Amino acid sequence: MTATALQTKVQPVLEGTLQLEVTNVSAQTDSITSISFGDPLGELLPCYVPGSHLVVQHASGANAYSLTGSGSAPTEYSISVLRVEGGSGGSLAMHALAVGDRVQVSHPRSAFAPAATAKHHLLIAAGIGITPVLSHARYAAEWGASASLIYVHRPGTGAHVAEARALLGAGLTECLDRGSFQEVLTRKLTTQKLGTHLYVCGPTAFMDSVLEQAHDLGWPKGLLHSEAFSGAALDDGEPFTVNLARSGVTLSVPTGVSLLETLENAGLSIPNMCRKGICGECSVPVLAGNPLHRDLYLTDQEKEDNAAMMCCVSRSLDNELELDL
Amino acid sequence: MSFDTADALKDYATAGVSRHDLCFTSATPDALANLRSALGRSRVGVRVVLAGPPADVHAAASVAAECGLVDEEMTLRCNEVGPRVIFCGHCHTSTTTDHPIGTNVDCQGCGTTLTFTDHFSRRVGGYLGFSAHAEEAA
Numbered sequence: 432m433t434a435t436a437l438q439t440k441v442q443p444v445l446e447g448t449l450q451l452e453v454t455n456v457s458a459q460t461d462s463i464t465s466i467s468f469g470d471p472l473g474e475l476l477p478c479y480v481p482g483s484h485l486v487v488q489h490a491s492g493a494n495a496y497s498l499t500g501s502g503s504a505p506t507e508y509s510i511s512v513l514r515v516e517g518g519s520g521g522s523l524a525m526h527a528l529a530v531g532d533r534v535q536v537s538h539p540r541s542a543f544a545p546a547a548t549a550k551h552h553l554l555i556a557a558g559i560g561i562t563p564v565l566s567h568a569r570y571a572a573e574w575g576a577s578a579s580l581i582y583v584h585r586p587g588t589g590a591h592v593a594e595a596r597a598l599l600g601a602g603l604t605e606c607l608d609r610g611s612f613q614e615v616l617t618r619k620l621t622t623q624k625l626g627t628h629l630y631v632c633g634p635t636a637f638m639d640s641v642l643e644q645a646h647d648l649g650w651p652k653g654l655l656h657s658e659a660f661s662g663a664a665l666d667d668g669e670p671f672t673v674n675l676a677r678s679g680v681t682l683s684v685p686t687g688v689s690l691l692e693t694l695e696n697a698g699l700s701i702p703n704m705c706r707k708g709i710c711g712e713c714s715v716p717v718l719a720g721n722p723l724h725r726d727l728y729l730t731d732q733e734k735e736d737n738a739a740m741m742c743c744v745s746r747s748l749d750n751e752l753e754l755d756l
Numbered sequence: 757m758s759f760d761t762a763d764a765l766k767d768y769a770t771a772g773v774s775r776h777d778l779c780f781t782s783a784t785p786d787a788l789a790n791l792r793s794a795l796g797r798s799r800v801g802v803r804v805v806l807a808g809p810p811a812d813v814h815a816a817a818s819v820a821a822e823c824g825l826v827d828e829e830m831t832l833r834c835n836e837v838g839p840r841v842i843f844c845g846h847c848h849t850s851t852t853t854d855h856p857i858g859t860n861v862d863c864q865g866c867g868t869t870l871t872f873t874d875h876f877s878r879r880v881g882g883y884l885g886f887s888a889h890a891e892e893a894a
Contacts, residue, residue: 550824623800626824649801651828 448488449476453532454507459590462514463559464526465499468534469507476505481570482543482563482630482658485510486704487525488535494521495705497562497632497658498539499591501569508536511590513559540710543630543658545570550626552578553619555641557633558588563658564632565591568598578602581619583612583633616641620648632658659709659727668723671747675699675756676718690715690742699756701742708744715742720752757791757816759783759808764833768805783812788819795823805831809838811852814881821878841882842872850882860888 451468459465470476479502484495487510496510512525528534543563545552552571556564561582571578579602582595586607595603604619606612623629629650631641638657645655667687673694674681684693691713694701703713708726717740724734726741733739757778758764765777778794780787795804804820806813813834820830842851842861849865860871863885870885877884 548821548824548826621799621801625795625798625800625802625829627800649803651826653826653828654800 448535448537451476451508451534451536453528453530453534455509456528456530459511460588462588463511463590464514465509465511465590466525466528467507467509468536471533473506476508477538478502478504479539480541480544481566482545483539483541483566484543484563485539486537487521489521489524493704494519494525495540495710496525497543497566499562499565499569501566501573502539503570503573508539511559511562542710543632543656545576545630546628546654546656548626549628550577551624551628552576553623553627553629554578554580555616555629555631555633556580557583557637558585559590560631560633560637560658561589561591561595562632564630565594565598567630568595572598579619580604581606581612581615583607583609583637616644620645620650628654628656630656630658635659665725665744668746671749672751673747674751674753676753677756684746689744690740690746694742694756703743706743708741711741713741713743714739716755718753718755721748722746722752723748757804757806759787759806759812759816760835761808764807765805768807780812782809783815788815791816791819792823795820795825803829803831805833807833808835810834811839811841811881814841814878816881818879818881840872841880842870842885843877843880843882844868844870845884845886850880851885857883861885 452471453466454469455467457465479498481502482497483502484497485508486493486495496512499509499511512522514526515522545567552567554564554567564580568578568580570576578599580595580599581604582589583606584592604615606615629645631638642655642657670683670685672681672683673690680697682693682697684690691701691703691706701713701715704710705712708728711728717737721737722740723746724740725744725746728741729739759780759782776794778790804825806816813832817830817832839852839854842853844851844863844865846868847863847866849863851861851864853861855861857872857874860869863870869888871888872883872885875884
């Protein structure tokens with residue numbers, strides 16, 4: 432799902448994008464609409480890895496949405512968007528689209544891929560978190576891989592319920608409340624055969640809870656996959672200084688201003704996209720100093736190595752950082 | 757699971773967590789089938805500890821990986837010394853040898869004289885052996 436708000440000035444990443452036409456709009460529920468984009472000339476679109484997302488540009492910025500197809504030989508890219516009143520405007524813009532409208536979209540980006548060595552895929556989704564997981568379910572059905580799904584949704588508000596039932600049959604467990612989900616989750620986490628990988632998408636607190644319980648029951652990190660909805664709310668942070676070794680420039684990063692913004696204001700062009708520590712686009716090489724890593728992109732090991740940092744959200748533990756820029 | 761010496765894992769502490777010990781003299785097809793079926797009966801959350809001569813440990817680790825286990829689920833405790841398995845790149849037969857890295861060994865399958873470096877495959881649990889005199893033949 433990855434409904435991450437992006438700002439208008441992040442256009443560089445949308446260079447080399449696809450211009451597509453809205454080919455279908457259909458209401459899934461009162462608040463969730465599915466939208467399909469196709470090539471205006473009817474050509475096949477680039478295929479994608481299950482669990483990938485698409486960045487869609489709109490008048491006030493760009494947002495990332497999970498693709499719901501299997502990704503093989505797609506004639507269209509489909510997303511399902513939950514309308515969020517008072518959000519950053521992306522969902523309202525998506526809901527305003529009509530068949531025939533032209534949109535600028537990125538190539539699909541993979542950040543939640545199925546593990547090739549898995550013997551079974553245990554999929555877990557809450558609410559609109561169904562979108563990337565549906566992509567996995569379709570892929571599994573298409574390639575004959577073993578998959579099961581726990582889908583938590585409130586009665587009448589679940590998107591893609593009929594498709595999930597058709598794809599997974601007895602492999603689908605629907606939970607309509609928190610209590611029954613907890614019971615199912617504990618049972619599933621303790622009865623999976625070796626070789627099972629777990630994939631979870633939903634609100635941050637939901638994912639954290641699932642991952643923590645799996646960890647407590649002995650699931651190693653290598654078996655756990657999650658797709659972040661959005662970055663956590665971060666504080667303004669302490670001010671610090673950056674030395675740009677190659678340009679010989681020193682910049683100060685004040686409280687409440689990101690390193691990325693500081694670099695941009697100094698005239699540097701840093702590739703970036705989500706500006707929330709999720710996409711990994713704005714990685715900058717660190718030569719000296721200890722970054723305060725606040726992103727969701729780098730692995731724990733990479734964070735310890737301190738060789739790179741995501742300049743959109745990460746700051747500094749030391750008064751000064753030296754970057755290879 | 758231990759090979760060669762039955763008590764290799766006797767001192768291995770599992771902090772009160774239930775354990776299931778398998779002891780074999782070497783990684784024979786029978787021993788590996790036993791491991792495969794033990795893994796088939798197990799559930800996510802278990803850890804596998806393999807101890808013994810490197811060739812046997814690596815053969816067992818290869819079976820575990822084939823069953824979908826990731827590195828974090830396996831602990832390999834190899835003896836310091838022991839024979840190596842040389843996997844023939846020409847006929848895919850494995851030959852066990854005590855020769856050190858950089859030397860030659862004759863393949864048990866096709867008879868080719870193989871040389872091997874430290875190019876190790878975790879999937880086949882052996883070192884890649886390739887024709888030692890390929891260039892000279894021409």
